[in-house]
Structure formats: C-alpha cells, structure tokens
Amino acid sequence: MAKLYFYYASMNAGKSTNLLQADFNYRERGMRTLLFTAAIDDRFAAGTITSRIGLAAPALAFDTTTDLAAITLAQDQPPACVLVDEAQFLTAVQVDQLARLADRHGIPVLAYGLRTDFRGELFDGSARLLALADSLVEIKSVCECGRKATMNLRVDAAGRAVTHGTQTEIGGNDRYIALCRRHFTERAASA
Ligand SMILES: Nc1ncnc2c1ncn2[C@@H]1O[C@H](COP(=O)(O)OP(=O)(O)O)[C@@H](O)[C@H]1O
Ligand SMILES: Cc1cn([C@H]2C[C@H](O)[C@@H](COP(=O)(O)O)O2)c(=O)[nH]c1=O
Numbered sequence: 001m002a003k004l005y006f007y008y009a010s011m012n013a014g015k016s017t018n019l020l021q022a023d024f025n026y027r028e029r030g031m032r033t034l035l036f037t038a039a040i041d042d043r044f045a046a047g048t049i050t051s052r053i054g055l056a057a058p059a060l061a062f063d064t065t066t067d068l069a070a071i072t073l074a075q076d077q078p079p080a081c082v083l084v085d086e087a088q089f090l091t092a093v094q095v096d097q098l099a100r101l102a103d104r105h106g107i108p109v110l111a112y113g114l115r116t117d118f119r120g121e122l123f124d125g126s127a128r129l130l131a132l133a134d135s136l137v138e139i140k141s142v143c144e145c146g147r148k149a150t151m152n153l154r155v156d157a158a159g160r161a162v163t164h165g166t167q168t169e170i171g172g173n174d175r176y177i178a179l180c181r182r183h184f185t186e187r188a189a190s191a
C-alpha cells in the first residue's frame with residue numbers, strides 16, 4: 001500500500017536536501033517523480049526546490065487553489081512518487097488530495113515541511129499532515145546549545161526576537177533561527 005509520509009523539522013534542518021536525495025534515488029532507478037513547492041516561497045528561482053547545500057531541481061509551484069491530485073493524475077504517465085516541499089503551506093484540502101493519491105491511486109507521497117511557525121503554532125498543512133500521514137519522520141538539527149532544534153524563532157534585522165505578525169513571512173537564515181524549546185522560549189520572552 002502506498003503511504004503518505006510527513007518529514008517535518010525546524011528550518012535549516014535539511015528538508016529540501018532530503019527531498020532532493022529521495023527524488024534522485026527514484027530517478028536513478030529509472031522511475032518518474034513529480035515535485036511540488038510553494039509558489040509563495042520565492043527565496044530562490046520560482047518553481048525550483050533549492051537546498052542550502054547547493055542541490056536544486058525544477059518543481060511545479062502550488063498555491064492554495066492548486067489541485068495537486070488532478071495535476072498528478074493528468075501527467076502522461078503517473079509518477080512513481082510525488083514529493084512536496086514547503087508542505088506547511090498546503091491547505092487541509094490539499095493534504096486530503098495527497099492522501100487520496102496514496103490510497104486510491106497507489107502513489108506514495110513524501111511531504112516535507114515545518115511543524116510550527118514563529119509562535120510555536122502549527123501551520124494548517126502541518127496540522128493536517130500530522131493528523132493524516134501514515135508515517136511521521138522528524139529530521140533533526142541542533143540548537144546553538146547542542147539540544148535538538150525543534151522551534152523557529154523569527155528575528156528582525158537587528159537579531160531581536162519577533163513574536164507578533166503574520167504567520168507567513170518568507171525568509172531564510174537572516175529572518176529565522178532554529179532553536180531548542182528552552183532557548184526559543186527564553187529569546188521570545190525577551191522580545
Ligand atoms: N556547504 C554545505 N555543506 C554541508 N552542509 C551544508 C552546507 N551548506 C548548508 N549545509 C547544511 O544544510 C542544511 C540545510 O539544508 P536545507 O535542505 O536547505 O534545509 P531546510 O530545507 O530544512 O531549510 C543545514 O543543516 C546546513 O548546515
Ligand atoms: C517559521 C516560519 C517560517 N516561514 C517561512 C520562512 C521560509 O520561507 C519557509 C521555510 O523555509 P525552509 O528553510 O524550507 O524550512 O517558511 C513562515 O512563513 N512563517 C514562519 O513562522
């Protein structure tokens with residue numbers, strides 16, 4: 001039975017790298033894949049999944065209106081696997097579409113994304129993936145203290161913690177620091 005996987009982590013943990021490795025692994029065995037990433041995340045070239053380590057691959061850009069199942073099933077040949085980056089930006093309906101691809105069409109889906117936002121709250125896509133995925137896999141990274149970095153602190157240009165604002169704010173290592181819960185809480189409290 002095909003499964004829906006949610007690979008979750010804090011920022012800068014290696015999610016995109018992991019996705020691109022999985023994609024390469026399928027393709028080097030002659031299997032077709034279909035890649036999606038969020039249109040809203042325009043840090044790198046649009047329609048491209050880019051990892052900080054330097055790997056990149058073209059992907060279809062999704063927004064909240066994209067029907068990922070319809071696009072997948074409209075391909076000339078069905079892919080052996082669907083890989084989704086920035087899965088925190090999916091809607092709950094889109095996660096349901098991904099689950100249907102696995103359950104009804106036998107296509108494994110690997111979704112990669114953040115678990116929580118800069119306030120420590122679940123994103124919609126992540127909440128639905130945590131609820132539905134057959135397999136939850138944490139990709140681990142370290143806080144500056146050596147503990148596991150599970151949280152994402154948003155910072156301003158001066159490096160001060162930001163605790164209010166819209167959930168979506170695109171940025172990289174200049175705007176976010178992955179921290180353990182203790183250091184996230186301490187830095188957020190000092191804002
Ligand atoms: N030149 C490099 N060599 C090895 N690892 C690197 C290099 N540059 C960045 N990294 C590591 O890559 C990881 C970030 O990968 P990335 O896939 O972009 O993360 P994410 O998608 O989770 O934000 C970090 O752990 C970082 O330390
Ligand atoms: C914590 C948090 C993150 N984001 C944005 C910032 C980035 O553009 C992406 C995550 O990038 P990754 O390196 O691929 O993990 O999400 C956001 O909009 N709001 C947040 O609270």
Ligand SMILES: [Zn+2]
Nearest residue numbers: 143145180183
């Ligand atoms: Zn810490």
